[in-house]
Amino acid sequence: MPKVRVRFAPSPTGYVHVGNARTALFNWLFARHHGGAFILRIEDTDVERSKEEYERQLLEDLRWFGLDWDEGPDKGGPFAPYRQSERLDLYRRHAMQLIDARHAYYCFCSPEQLEAERQAALKAGQQPRYSGRCRTRPREEAARKVAAGEPAAIRLQVPEGVFDWNDLVHGPTTFSSEVMGDFILVRSDGQPTYNYSVVIDDHLMEITHVIRGDDHISNTPRQLALYQAFGWQRPEFAHLSTILGPDRARLSKRHGATSLQNFREMGILPEALRNYLALLGWSAADGVTEIFSDQELIRQFSLERVIKSPAVFDQEKLNWMNRHYLKEARRRKLAELSVPFLAQAGYLEEPADERTLGWLERVLDAVLKNLDTLSQLPAAVRLIFEYDAEGVLRGDETRHVAENAGSRDVLKALIPKLLEVRDLNYERFRTIAKAVQKETGKKGKDLFHPIRVALTGAISGPELEKLIPIFEEGSKLPLRRHVKSVAERLREFAAAAGLS
RNA sequence: GGCGCUAUCGUCUAGGGGUUAGGACGUCAGAUUCUCAAUCUGAAAACCCGGGUUCGAUUCCCGGUAGCGCUACCA
Structure with missing residues (x-):
């Protein structure tokens, strides 16, 4: 069996959602368990959403969370670059390859036209999917139009049939090609779409296991169609369940703290968050143990024990977990972590000197058992x-x-x-x-x-x-x-x- | 609308054709303490509904319901 290679591929939005953090954690645990590689790849092809300063923030958040990666935009690696915006040429070249092989074609339909067709189909109660109008256009004509500077997107010609895979979490999963139509690979502005770039990158980076959120289940058949068109061997897929808020809606900002940065500012310890998140959708074989060191987590982690159903995020239990790690943490380390919270309350200068730190250890010893998080320290x-x-x-x-x-x-x-x-x-x-x-x-x-x-x-x-x-x-x-x-x-x- | 995913205490979960359905958070009660906590002990609390299959289904199958996701020149 080839060496395990997994990746975490976030968009740099300046906000790492706990759901994504858990996905990253599971990838990391899986890689470390198998002695494989954990790769960080930045999906910044959506220009609207991505900002450069966000990437730095993203890496910092992940480091705070306690993950380390073997290849990534900051440290390079054998499959560099690790930023999609720097891989545009790769996407273009492979798209041409697909066009040459007649697996893809240029589409000149305007977005307005497509939207109108979509609405019409919806109104008629039909499945909205691309008509395939541009599919039959002679290649020479298409090439001429492109050369003349007409804006054109590139679509995959999706074959009729069934796409299925054995999901490592969900088991056998099947989709019919009927639901997707010929989807776009490269936009008319030259930017690749997610479903396209992800396949190119995963293949080229020799990813063996794609572990991601289950909102990608419906995307998987598209990607399968792409692997098929290229004649590439596909990776294994494992889809992780969604994290929900207390109202059973997808966990979002309106539910309160949801980003790594939020938790950090709250004074949640990263080891507590790691342990808590590991238990959201995964459990140990004994069905009883809940407190895990990273070493134990790595040793025991397996996708077979990942559960399929969505989980409600429970801040109370995280608090309990945090209390546990607060008590467990070295006093000196906690004293240092406490300084910003106390400085902000106007009690201390930052940085604090040695004597103050020593005294703080005593203070912590007295008040720690009353705390859920460090942010409660000033009170x-x-x-x-x-x-x-x-x-x-x-x-x-x-x-x-x-x-x-x-x-x-x-x-x-x-x-x-x-x-x-x-x-x-x-x-x-x-x-x-x-x-x-x-x-x-x-x-x-x-x-x-x-x-x-x-x-x-x-x-x-x-x-x-x-x-x-x-x-x-x-x-x-x-x-x-x-x-x-x-x-x-x-x-x-x-x-x-x-x-x- | 179509397609897909999911369904065990309030929450996270274990389990699995016959179990007192196990653990954890939270809740409640008791013990302890100068107090609040912490800690310890104990308690209440669950198999979504309807059909099948079976001697027996919470577990297997089908249907329903509900929640969520996808259905884009978003990721």
Whole structure:
């Protein structure tokens, strides 16, 4: 069996949809599983849709996603170029070859004329397909018209019959030639159409397996007709199901985050997205395992276990997956990833220095389990950076806790003791808390809840054990937004609450 | 309209002629904690409908329905 060669062939639209990302991922997994090659090819023949700066963005998104390719526009390869816009000559040459072999012909029908015919057929309740009018025109006449500069498209003469293939996901699939008519290969402006260029490229690049979205199923017979006309061996085909939104319509921007860039900005980890997407349409042989390293994914991946039915994208489950990888990730790496989010909230300078990064690791350790995504970080650390004693006394929930008599007793006993301490740490805090417990008779909730409120301004949050060192260390750091120490907080609180 | 694809808990899925139809997310309840989470334990929750084939269909076949796709000088 020849070496496996697969490709991912996106249009550079500046937006990599998760559906496409999954297609890329499956191609990549398949290639890596078989020790084959994964090729990136840019389909930029649709001038309207393609912009040059989008290509850079596309490569960057794919790299962020964690895929690497063996051949592509940025790194070249034995079948270069990998940009369709640079392969125009190839398409033209092969089209001429087809014309010479009488498998294709020039068509001079105007788009208006064709559209009118199409509408008429539709109105009559008939299958709209090209009449084949130009098919019978003598070659000499056609050549003359072309030479005279008349605009002409090139159409494939599709033979009558049946086109079928054994889809690696869907099984045997059949289409009749009746549904397609003689379709266009090269537009009158010289640009190749998708169904044409894809065949030329896949053949010339020696692609062995075409793995793509199932919206291409209906295109496959056209491409088969082309392979047949050229007498080329065709690749295997595998069609992946569509990803839907919660309303079962094709997932689109109106459903929320759908592009790699969206997920990146949300603070979804690429490894989480990879793992989640791998599970959309594929499952492991044991039917149970869901958390996979890339190595395991590569080892276990097979097209036989890819499912045919469409899948609804579930942001909740992605969030769960992301939480898992957030907890798993190295703290240092997360600290670095967090900086942009915190800088944007106005808390930190970017880039952050070493000490700040070290401190951030502690912060992350305290708040991570409350996060779905990194974009939720600013809200989670709000109580670290923004302390406002007046606000505590104003807030409905906090005021209730801070102002009752029991709380005031606790805080009255606690604050002077705490303010005396140098280099406060949790040990010392704990000792003092015990003393206060003895003195006031309050314990557990009655003891700690008022302290929490006075210290953080919130009725819930991370463990005080973690917060106290964070406050103390943070207060010594030159951050854009100063973090108040325990002493600063308590002094402010005492003043605001009239406790001193 | 024509052609095609698809159909197991709300969602992602495993399974497959006889199963207590398995797992995960989410939901709910309990345990734990200074709180919220996290964690652990438990619960509720599914074979689209109608015909066949069969001793027996959720599974195989046919039809229907629904959703999606293609039907372009878009990709």
